[in-house]
Amino acid sequence: MSLKDKLITSYFAVEDYIDADSHIHDLRNTAIKSFEEKGFPTKKEEAWKYTPLNAILKEDYCVFPKKENTIEFKDVKKYFLHEIDTYKIVFIDGIYSSFLSETTHDKVDVCLLSAALSKPKYKAVIENYFNKVAKDDSLTSLNTAFAKEGAYIVIPKHREVEKPIEIINFATGNEAALFLQPRNLIVVEENAHVQIIERHQSLTSNPVFTNVVTEIFTEKNASIDYYKIQNDNHSASLIDSTFLLQEQGSNACVHTFSFGGKLTRNNLNFYQKGERNNSTLKGVTIIEENQLVDHHTLVNHIAPNCESHQNYKGIFAGKSTGVFNGKIIVEKEAQKTDAFQQNNNILITDNATINSKPQLEIFADDVKCSHGCTIGQLDEEAMFYMQTRGIHKKEAQALLMFAFASNVLESVKIPELKARITKLIANKIGVDLGFNL
Amino acid sequence: MLQIKNLHAGIDNEEILKGINLEVKAGEIHAIMGPNGSGKSTLASVIAGKEEFEVTQGSISFEHEDIAALAPEERAHKGIFLSFQYPIEIPGVSVTNFIKTAINEGRKAKGMVDMPASEMLKMIREKAELLEMDRKFLSRSLNEGFSGGEKKRNEIFQMAMLEPKLAILDETDSGLDIDALRIVANGVNKLRNDKNAILVITHYQRLLDYIVPDFVHVLLDGKIVKSGTKELAYELEERGYDWIKEEVKIV
Ligand SMILES: Nc1ncnc2c1ncn2[C@@H]1O[C@H](COP(=O)(O)OP(=O)(O)OP(=O)(O)O)[C@@H](O)[C@H]1O
Ligand SMILES: [Mg+2]
Numbered sequence: 001m002s003l004k005d006k007l008i009t010s011y012f013a014v015e016d017y018i019d020a021d022s023h024i025h026d027l028r029n030t031a032i033k034s035f036e037e038k039g040f041p042t043k044k045e046e047a048w049k050y051t052p053l054n055a056i057l058k059e060d061y062c063v064f065p066k067k068e069n070t071i072e073f074k075d076v077k078k079y080f081l082h083e084i085d086t087y088k089i090v091f092i093d094g095i096y097s098s099f100l101s102e103t104t105h106d107k108v109d110v111c112l113l114s115a116a117l118s119k120p121k122y123k124a125v126i127e128n129y130f131n132k133v134a135k136d137d138s139l140t141s142l143n144t145a146f147a148k149e150g151a152y153i154v155i156p157k158h159r160e161v162e163k164p165i166e167i168i169n170f171a172t173g174n175e176a177a178l179f180l181q182p183r184n185l186i187v188v189e190e191n192a193h194v195q196i197i198e199r200h201q202s203l204t205s206n207p208v209f210t211n212v213v214t215e216i217f218t219e220k221n222a223s224i225d226y227y228k229i230q231n232d233n234h235s236a237s238l239i240d241s242t243f244l245l246q247e248q249g250s251n252a253c254v255h256t257f258s259f260g261g262k263l264t265r266n267n268l269n270f271y272q273k274g275e276r277n278n279s280t281l282k283g284v285t286i287i288e289e290n291q292l293v294d295h296h297t298l299v300n301h302i303a304p305n306c307e308s309h310q311n312y313k314g315i316f317a318g319k320s321t322g323v324f325n326g327k328i329i330v331e332k333e334a335q336k337t338d339a340f341q342q343n344n345n346i347l348i349t350d351n352a353t354i355n356s357k358p359q360l361e362i363f364a365d366d367v368k369c370s371h372g373c374t375i376g377q378l379d380e381e382a383m384f385y386m387q388t389r390g391i392h393k394k395e396a397q398a399l400l401m402f403a404f405a406s407n408v409l410e411s412v413k414i415p416e417l418k419a420r421i422t423k424l425i426a427n428k429i430g431v432d433l434g435f436n437l
Numbered sequence: 438m439l440q441i442k443n444l445h446a447g448i449d450n451e452e453i454l455k456g457i458n459l460e461v462k463a464g465e466i467h468a469i470m471g472p473n474g475s476g477k478s479t480l481a482s483v484i485a486g487k488e489e490f491e492v493t494q495g496s497i498s499f500e501h502e503d504i505a506a507l508a509p510e511e512r513a514h515k516g517i518f519l520s521f522q523y524p525i526e527i528p529g530v531s532v533t534n535f536i537k538t539a540i541n542e543g544r545k546a547k548g549m550v551d552m553p554a555s556e557m558l559k560m561i562r563e564k565a566e567l568l569e570m571d572r573k574f575l576s577r578s579l580n581e582g583f584s585g586g587e588k589k590r591n592e593i594f595q596m597a598m599l600e601p602k603l604a605i606l607d608e609t610d611s612g613l614d615i616d617a618l619r620i621v622a623n624g625v626n627k628l629r630n631d632k633n634a635i636l637v638i639t640h641y642q643r644l645l646d647y648i649v650p651d652f653v654h655v656l657l658d659g660k661i662v663k664s665g666t667k668e669l670a671y672e673l674e675e676r677g678y679d680w681i682k683e684e685v686k687i688v
Contacts, residue, residue: 387509389539403529
């Protein structure tokens with residue numbers, strides 16, 4: 001049975017048991033129909049031309065892990081930002097781990113989607129926000145149909161959450177192959193602020209396929225800093241669809257660090273609904289061997305006087321493949337938009353490829369919109385310069401790559417996280433940092 | 438120390454250096470002058486080991502060892518230093534971290550352990566002082582946004598840190614204001630001793646008032662066509678290169 005058939009069959013087997021009498025149930029039914037019609041995307045679709053899913057879909061995934069698995073904290077400590085105090089929402093094989101988590105209901109809600117979907121006190125928020133900005137493409141629909149568990153974060157008006165929140169999904173490898181569909185809902189109310197770190201981590205080399213959907217709402221003057229750390233095993237694949245709806249004067253910044261995984265697809269969508277919004281999308285991709293990382297970004301400028309900044313850097317070695325597709329839509333009403341997009345790439349080997357494409361659709365006349373894309377090798381002159389000072393060619397290369405990639409980190413606001421990512425980059429590149437750059 | 442014999446080098450089958458002979462002994466200062474495009478920087482790059490240029494004939498030896506097959510960093514480890522005519526900007530790497538890396542790579546090549554941090558710091562301070570360099574430059578990205586003169590001063594700072602046996606200074610004077618020229622030249626002179634040597638490439642006699650050469654060579658169309666003492670530099674300043682071109686034609 002194909003994965004598609006298997007998913008549809010399992011849906012109908014369980015649908016009567018999950019929120020049968022809520023409005024969510026109707027959403028699920030619509031969503032599964034949408035997925036049934038569309039199926040998994042294929043290379044025939046323009047948006048998936050360079051990102052083939054067939055190899056991943058071939059695995060015989062367990063789609064409903066039932067067993068509750070445990071992990072010792074000491075075994076996974078390194079995946080947490082343990083140097084500082086954080087809230088933690090942790091899932092093991094898709095199931096919430098109260099043992100590894102640290103949630104709160106004190107003034108802010110940092111808890112579980114399963115609770116929010118079932119308890120009456122969250123009903124209003126769910127009705128207002130759940131599935132309100134997520135689109136009905138096939139993979140998002142599939143996630144909506146099955147959405148049961150994930151992070152539920154609501155930051156009320158004027159609150160600044162003092163600790164970053166970590167959302168971590170572990171896969172233990174207890175299943176031969178595992179399919180996961182976390183669903184996160186994040187609402188940052190007026191003037192509130194939050195910092196969130198998300199990662200997906202497989203603990204063995206058993207195949208894992210994650211189809212995660214995250215909806216983020218920033219109300220008036222709210223702000224969010226969101227960091228995605230994608231450094232999974234080479235047997236794990238991730239499709240991440242994130243949708244942000246920004247109200248007036250809000251500030252949303254998403255950093256995506258893609259170093260690991262077999263196949264990683266980021267669909268990052270910003271909808272600027274109110275005026276004077278600021279959106280920042282940054283990414284560093286460093287991959288090798290047969291890895292593939294695909295960034296599809298969308299910034300939809302709907303209202304006037306908004307800004308967006310995109311800066312993606314990629315370093316590709318081995319036979320790796322990079323895709324960057326940056327779409328900017330400036331609607332007719334969105335006058336005085338300032339949209340900037342930059343995608344710079346370095347190919348280390350002849351077998352690595354990058355497909356980079358800006359896509360601008362501008363319907364307003366008074367806008368500032370710029371984009372640039374570079375694909376190159378390392379600067380020979382700079383390398384020679386460093387060599388004449390006694391620095392080995394390999395080390396010179398590494399330093400140059402490090403300098404190229406790490407300037408994206410300037411906007412990372414959590415110092416411990418910045419140090420962590422800096423080290424990750426240094427490790428990836430093989431530069432021996434006897435110092436802090 | 439440095440011995441160049443009948444050196445021919447070029448790029449893409451285009452010969453730039455057409456038979457250079459030059460010998461530099463320990464303790465000496467040699468100046469190379471010559472019109473734009475005559476091959477001065479090419480000669481400097483070839484000595485430093487730039488792989489882009491192909492050596493088609495002749496030999497370069499350093500301390501009686503043929504260095505033709507050595508990579509630029511290996512030549513650096515042996516004590517050859519090139520101060521660039523156009524220093525390269527390396528964003529994201531601070532001056533301090535760059536020089537630390539350079540020094541420790543050199544020590545590693547000699548089988549030594551890293552220089553202790555305190556010693557490194559002390560040395561950086563001393564050398565920055567010697568060149569009257571503002572400390573704030575040390576934490577900035579290497580050469581990024583530096584003015585022309587600041588870049589040159591930073592080159593000599595690196596030379597002071599690395600203490601090479603042979604320093605090739607490619608137009609270090611261009612871009613320096615009058616005071617900076619004096620400071621940088623004094624810095625270079627303080628680094629001199631009877632065991633090291635300097636090859637200065639310049640267009641102007643002015644620098645040679647500070648860094649006084651034992652020999653002056655004129656490079657013309659890839660060949661050293663005339664050599665003399667420091668008086669030759671005055672003559673060139675006065676008369677330009679046409680008379681030498683004439684002399685060469687007659688020969
Ligand atoms: N990478 C290169 N590719 C092609 N031609 C080159 C290259 N480098 C140098 N040349 C040529 O070789 C010749 C010598 O150049 P070089 O830079 O050595 O001159 P120079 O004597 O240093 O001049 P200047 O006084 O202007 O610095 C020039 O004609 C130059 O165009
Ligand atoms: Mg030159």
